[in-house]
Amino acid sequence: MSIVAIDYGARRIGIAVSESGVLATPHSVLPNDGDALEKIAAIGRELDTELFVVGIARRATGTAGEERFRDFAERLRQKTCREVVLWDEALTTVEASERLRAAGRKRRDAERTIDMHAAAVILQSYLDERARRSS
Secondary structure, X not given: OEEEEEEEOOOEEEEXXXXXXXXOEEEEEEEOOOOHHHHHHHHHXXXXXXXXXXXXXXXHOOOHHHHHHHHHHHHHHXXXXXXXXXXXXXXXXXXXXXXXXXXXXXXXXXXXXXXXXXXXXXXXXXXXHHHHHHO
């Protein structure tokens, strides 16, 4: 069983995975188009996903923007019949950019993959908090 995290954006959706429940790994970037929900559900089936973690921008809390994240999370829950957790994604893209830059990735390459790396930051944050609460 795996956990899949999603960095949900207006144009692109970043996907990260943890099969161990300990370490998050970037997976892929999907265009946010009419097929995105089905593609994410297919990834979930392929990886035997037990839980989806959807990043929600703290700044969106209490705004119309929050509704976009909540609506996506609910559609994902209905499509996959799996638990979906909303998780704070504050500054994850910034952190992912810094990590890629520190690893020597060129800006153009990083731009193509930043969303899946941001999803990995979201997922790692979730996994770390879950481990902290269980210890």
